[in-house]
Amino acid sequence: MHIRRAEAGDTAGIAAIIVPTIREGTTYALDAAMSEADALAYWMAPDKETFVAEEDGVILGTYFLRANQAGGGKHVCNCGYMTSRAATGRGIARLMCAHSLEHARSRGYRAMQFNFVVSTNERAVKLWQAMGFTIVGRLPLAFHHPTAGDVDALVMHQPL
Amino acid sequence: MHIRRAEAGDTAGIAAIIVPTIREGTTYALDAAMSEADALAYWMAPDKETFVAEEDGVILGTYFLRANQAGGGKHVCNCGYMTSRAATGRGIARLMCAHSLEHARSRGYRAMQFNFVVSTNERAVKLWQAMGFTIVGRLPLAFHHPTAGDVDALVMHQPL
Numbered sequence: 001m002h003i004r005r006a007e008a009g010d011t012a013g014i015a016a017i018i019v020p021t022i023r024e025g026t027t028y029a030l031d032a033a034m035s036e037a038d039a040l041a042y043w044m045a046p047d048k049e050t051f052v053a054e055e056d057g058v059i060l061g062t063y064f065l066r067a068n069q070a071g072g073g074k075h076v077c078n079c080g081y082m083t084s085r086a087a088t089g090r091g092i093a094r095l096m097c098a099h100s101l102e103h104a105r106s107r108g109y110r111a112m113q114f115n116f117v118v119s120t121n122e123r124a125v126k127l128w129q130a131m132g133f134t135i136v137g138r139l140p141l142a143f144h145h146p147t148a149g150d151v152d153a154l155v156m157h158q159p160l
Numbered sequence: 161m162h163i164r165r166a167e168a169g170d171t172a173g174i175a176a177i178i179v180p181t182i183r184e185g186t187t188y189a190l191d192a193a194m195s196e197a198d199a200l201a202y203w204m205a206p207d208k209e210t211f212v213a214e215e216d217g218v219i220l221g222t223y224f225l226r227a228n229q230a231g232g233g234k235h236v237c238n239c240g241y242m243t244s245r246a247a248t249g250r251g252i253a254r255l256m257c258a259h260s261l262e263h264a265r266s267r268g269y270r271a272m273q274f275n276f277v278v279s280t281n282e283r284a285v286k287l288w289q290a291m292g293f294t295i296v297g298r299l300p301l302a303f304h305h306p307t308a309g310d311v312d313a314l315v316m317h318q319p320l
Contacts, residue, residue, distance in 0.1 A: 069302070
């Protein structure tokens with residue numbers, strides 16, 4: 001397994017991960033019906049650095065890193081991570097998060113913030129806490145979960 | 161004074177308010193050096209509804225309203241408000257906020273969230289609290305203020 005920058009030829013492998021996650025609609029505040037092209041445009045937007053976690057030529061995970069705000073807020077970065085369903089439980093999200101923290105430090109960012117961690121995504125919340133993030137905000141009923149109904153979203157943060 | 165939708169002919173009046181505020185760099189996490197065209201493109205983006213507060217044909221304030229997230233987060237809206245320096249202290253921000261809350265309700269939004277209220281902007285924090293918002297998050301040192309240095313930013317919220 002290694003993590004490297006996404007390249008133009010990775011779009012099919014990235015789409016195979018992000019589109020099903022977006023369709024499920026339980027973890028990201030994105031239109032579940034968005035097209036594959038729109039999903040890729042979002043995940044690989046010009047203001048993002050996009051990476052993939054690859055094993056034997058197969059993409060098992062992907063993440064992006066970007067400045068969370070412009071101007072006076074540009075020293076704080078933001079990331080999004082998604083792992084292949086088939087590879088869940090292998091620690092790929094943890095590896096990608098560690099990679100992103102290191103990359104963010106190398107870029108000179110001074111903090112990382114997740115703006116919208118769906119509170120029912122307990123696996124993610126626990127992992128981010130284990131990786132050093134703390135909950136700095138709770139957005140009441142900010143996410144309409146397809147089966148759980150309206151649930152809180154969390155803002156999570158760590159200094160770098 | 162009345163509040164109405166911004167029209168194409170309002171760009172000069174809107175720019176006269178938002179560009180100096182952006183240049184000052186003390187209240188919005190936007191590039192202080194951004195061009196007037198970019199500032200207008202941001203403030204009047206297609207995903208925003210933009211309004212102006214007008215008196216005797218002069219624009220004294222402007223605000224936008226948009227969905228804060230897509231998908232499962234689209235029932236929460238977000239606004240930004242700016243008032244002409246010359247008209248500060250006349251309650252224009254308060255009027256615009258009241259208008260935006262009413263408009264958000266009419267649009268079916270179920271909450272309003274401000275993602276990044278600079279904590280040193282005490283006038284705004286107090287006004288939003290008086291208008292019913294509570295602080296649901298505190299982003300540590302998230303804003304580099306040009307004179308105060310790194311200061312917290314607040315996430316503020318109210319159900320509609």
